[in-house]
Amino acid sequence: MANLGFKIIEATRSASQSIAAHGLRSFLTTLGVIIGVASVIGVVSVVQGFSASITQEFDGMGTNVINIESYTPRKASLQGLYATLGYDDMIEIKHRVKGISNVTPTVSICGSNAVISYRGESTDTMVVGSASTYQKLYAVYPEAGRFFNLSDDKSRRRVAVLGPSIITKVNIQGDPIGQYISISGEWFKIIGIAEKRGKLFGFDQDDFILLPYSTTRALLGGAEEPDISIGLQVDDMQMIEQIKQQLKNVLRRNHNLGKDAADDFKIATANQMLETFNQIIGSTTVVLAGIVGISLLVGGIGIMNIMLVSVTERTREIGIHKALGATRFDILLQFLIEAVFLCLLGGLIGLVLGFGAGSLISSATGLPEATVPLWAVFLAFGFSAGTGLIFGIVPAFKAANLDPIDALRYE
Amino acid sequence: MSPVETVIQLRSIAKHYTMGGEGFYALQGIDLDIYLNDYMAVVGSSGSGKSTLMNLLGCLDYPTDGQYHLKGMAVASLDENRLADIRNREIGFIFQNFNLLPRASALQNVMQPLIYRGSPLAERKRRAEDALAMVGLQDRMHHVPNQLSGGQRQRVAIARALVTQPAILLADEPTGNLDSSTTVEIMALFDQLHDDGQTLIIVTHELDIADRCRRVITLKDGRLISDVANSATVISHAKGVGAHG
Numbered sequence: 001m002a003n004l005g006f007k008i009i010e011a012t013r014s015a016s017q018s019i020a021a022h023g024l025r026s027f028l029t030t031l032g033v034i035i036g037v038a039s040v041i042g043v044v045s046v047v048q049g050f051s052a053s054i055t056q057e058f059d060g061m062g063t064n065v066i067n068i069e070s071y072t073p074r075k076a077s078l079q080g081l082y083a084t085l086g087y088d089d090m091i092e093i094k095h096r097v098k099g100i101s102n103v104t105p106t107v108s109i110c111g112s113n114a115v116i117s118y119r120g121e122s123t124d125t126m127v128v129g130s131a132s133t134y135q136k137l138y139a140v141y142p143e144a145g146r147f148f149n150l151s152d153d154k155s156r157r158r159v160a161v162l163g164p165s166i167i168t169k170v171n172i173q174g175d176p177i178g179q180y181i182s183i184s185g186e187w188f189k190i191i192g193i194a195e196k197r198g199k200l201f202g203f204d205q206d207d208f209i210l211l212p213y214s215t216t217r218a219l220l221g222g223a224e225e226p227d228i229s230i231g232l233q234v235d236d237m238q239m240i241e242q243i244k245q246q247l248k249n250v251l252r253r254n255h256n257l258g259k260d261a262a263d264d265f266k267i268a269t270a271n272q273m274l275e276t277f278n279q280i281i282g283s284t285t286v287v288l289a290g291i292v293g294i295s296l297l298v299g300g301i302g303i304m305n306i307m308l309v310s311v312t313e314r315t316r317e318i319g320i321h322k323a324l325g326a327t328r329f330d331i332l333l334q335f336l337i338e339a340v341f342l343c344l345l346g347g348l349i350g351l352v353l354g355f356g357a358g359s360l361i362s363s364a365t366g367l368p369e370a371t372v373p374l375w376a377v378f379l380a381f382g383f384s385a386g387t388g389l390i391f392g393i394v395p396a397f398k399a400a401n402l403d404p405i406d407a408l409r410y411e
Numbered sequence: 412m413s414p415v416e417t418v419i420q421l422r423s424i425a426k427h428y429t430m431g432g433e434g435f436y437a438l439q440g441i442d443l444d445i446y447l448n449d450y451m452a453v454v455g456s457s458g459s460g461k462s463t464l465m466n467l468l469g470c471l472d473y474p475t476d477g478q479y480h481l482k483g484m485a486v487a488s489l490d491e492n493r494l495a496d497i498r499n500r501e502i503g504f505i506f507q508n509f510n511l512l513p514r515a516s517a518l519q520n521v522m523q524p525l526i527y528r529g530s531p532l533a534e535r536k537r538r539a540e541d542a543l544a545m546v547g548l549q550d551r552m553h554h555v556p557n558q559l560s561g562g563q564r565q566r567v568a569i570a571r572a573l574v575t576q577p578a579i580l581l582a583d584e585p586t587g588n589l590d591s592s593t594t595v596e597i598m599a600l601f602d603q604l605h606d607d608g609q610t611l612i613i614v615t616h617e618l619d620i621a622d623r624c625r626r627v628i629t630l631k632d633g634r635l636i637s638d639v640a641n642s643a644t645v646i647s648h649a650k651g652v653g654a655h656g
Contacts, residue, residue, distance in 0.1 A: 003529050010526050021514045320510045323471065324571070325499020325527040327492045404471045408510065 007333055015338035019345070029306040030346030032299025033387060037350025037380045038357060040292045045358030045370035047288075051281050053368035055274065063270045064237055065137060066100075068093075068230040068247065071266040083264035084227040085251075087217075092254050093230065097246045099239050102133040103232040105213050109184065109220060116209065117182045118170040125166060126208045127183055129216025137231050140210070145177040145192035152191075153212040161192040165206035183209060186219060199368075240269065296383055299346070300391035307339055307395035311402075318399050319407025332400040339392025340385050347384030351377060417480075418578050418610050419445035419468065424477035426463050426633075437463040439633045441477070445579070445612065450605040452621035453614045455630035461614050462583070464630065468612065469502050469581050470494045482578055499527045503572025507584035509564040511556040511571075517543060518552040521571045528575070542570040546600060562593035569600060573609075580604065582613045586620060598623055 019026045070083040087105060094103045109127040116125055134140065135147045140161075148159050160181060167176055176190045188211065197205040211219070220226055234240050244267050251265050311318070318331055326334075351372075358370035424441040427434060438460045445451060455461050466472040467479065470486055479486045481501060489497070504510075511520050521539035530538070543552050546566040556564055565585060572580055582601075586594040598620065605611055605625075613624060621627050622641065629637040 006529055017514070316510070317512060320512060321523070322495065323469070323498060323504045323510070324524040325495050325575075327495040327527070329492075330495075330527060405466050408471075408506070 011334045011337040015341045030342050032302040033343050033346030034350040036295030036299050037347050038354035041354025042357040044376045045372045049368040049370045064234045065270045067268045069266050070227050086225045090230050096250050099235050100232045102137045104131045104133040104137050105228045106130045107226045107228045114184045121170040123169050129211045129213045131213050140194050142192035143195045148212045153214050156215045156218050158188045159191045160188040161210040163194050163206040163208040164196045296387045300387040304391035311395050311399045315407050315410040318402050319404050322404035328400040332396045335396035335399045336392045340388035343384040343388030347381050416447040420480040422478040424474045427475040436633050448608050450611050450625040452624035452627045454621050459630040460633040465614050470497050501578040503577035503580045505568050505572050505582035505585045507587040509568045516553045517567045521574050524575050542574040546570045561589050579610045
């Protein structure tokens with residue numbers, strides 16, 4: 001069909017005239033597609049922005065980081081038997097496992113949040129006790145002042161590194177370095193302010209206070225040893241599986257676990273966390289695809305409905321076209337292109353609205369900036385066009401198959 | 412004298428319909444020759460088969476029986492797409508209710524048939540403008556039908572029928588919706604087209620319209636009952652050969 005291009009151009013020209021002639025109706029017809037595409041693009045843009053920032057986050061953390069936490073099976077926790085990781089576990093790991101560095105203990109104080117106050121301003125924040133290696137392991141470098149060092153840890157100095165949000169939270173005036181802040185009723189000297197990291201999941205990553213591990217340990221007091229988590233860095237990524245196995249062996253021996261006993265700890269790599277996260281994003285996307293499917297189905301039925309009405313309404317017009325020499329194919333193409341055109345228009349409007357909504361949601365909730373990946377744009381247009389094709393075909397055939405004599409006589 | 416060119420040749424044409432289980436012939440045993448530059452009226456009471464004949468001549472419908480040759484082509488055996496092509500190239504329709512595309516301007520209406528033969532936009536425009544100028548509507552090209560009077564609308568329809576330079580112009584009660592003075596104008600236009608060499612077939616039930624034509628055929632109950640040449644200005648060739656009646 002050599003002149004198919006010509007026919008498509010002419011049909012498009014005519015379709016756009018027809019759509020413009022029924023402005024409001026065209027808009028209402030495509031509303032289903034508009035809403036469908038807009039909601040999907042909105043959600044995709046938020047999720048993608050999210051995903052991009054998380055991936056960045058994990059990249060910053062380094063894929064060679066391993067985290068170990070205690071793990072209590074549900075059954076045991078119901079019996080009140082909680083598994084713990086202790087400082088001795090860390091020492092053991094440090095001495096027995098080769099090829100690792102920056103082995104860092106982390107302990108939370110008072111569950112997770114502690115009350116802090118500064119000149120009468122009181123609030124609560126996450127207070128974490130850790131070692132000087134923390135900054136290298138998790139890339140938390142001081143913006144001002146310094147991080148605590150080995151000697152701070154050894155002599156249990158009452159020094160603190162603040163997340164930048166703390167300054168505004170308790171309204172610290174002037175240079176915070178050298179000033180004192182109260183944490184759970186004890187006074188600490190501020191020695192450093194960490195770099196700003198921003199929000200993640202709407203969660204402020206700058207709302208924390210870091211203390212030396214031994215200081216925290218003393219602060220917690222008591223006979224019971226706290227449950228810590230251990231972070232460490234693998235020097236050679238090739239060795240990561242062997243190192244995980246070694247870690248497992250050391251901890252099992254240290255915990256006196258029998259042959260059949262399950263691990264009472266969990267070893268997680270940044271890669272694993274990233275994978276888990278990607279799985280979540282993946283399944284979210286599948287659910288989204290379902291929503292797209294449903295909304296486009298509903299939108300498509302709306303379009304088919306209006307197109308059928310339009311065919312009836314334009315019966316005589318179709319008769320005229322046929323009398324003037326239009327073939328079945330000409331009429332079919334004309335109506336099909338009109339449906340596709342309507343859907344694409346809806347897709348375009350939906351795209352713009354969706355991105356707008358996504359950006360609005362992101363900025364309103366402090367989520368990472370919304371991004372619309374190119375594949376989503378193509379997908380939106382592809383699905384819109386597909387909807388037009390599928391749901392336009394029935395009305396188009398109805399129009400094409402009209403008998404010219406009956407059509408011309410139609411009142 | 413050179414031999415007269417036959418544009419349309421009908422032989423034993425029949426059209427059978429079944430309605431409500433009862434069959435009847437809308438047309439039966441029609442033999443008819445239409446020649447180049449014929450100016451023919453088809454008359455008959457309602458139900459006589461005028462419209463059916465129109466539809467067959469206009470290639471909108473197939474005969475149940477018989478042969479139809481249009482410029483030598485056996486039309487009855489052509490498929491739908493070829494028929495659409497013939498409607499586009501050889502037939503110009505003019506309807507009682509004008510049948511213009513309501514949302515399209517006069518110019519767009521006249522350009523429309525040229526789309527189906529693949530003429531590029533510039534050529535379509537030029538030819539449509541010429542056709543509209545010929546019917547005296549060069550100043551109304553961008554008006555849509557409901558901004559035009561009845562007579563103007565019918566002129567647009569005539570321009571649209573002529574723009575493809577068809578072999579025959581088929582007009583179905585072209586003045587049925589027009590007042591008497593406009594009727595005179597439109598008929599004058601038809602006379603003019605005839606003088607320019609166009610072949611015209613006009614279906615009408617108005618005798619004064621039929622009287623202006625050079626040849627009148629009468630249908631009754633689906634049969635051709637008379638085929639006479641109008642005396643006044645009969646064109647020489649239409650006389651002897653054209654009359655069957």
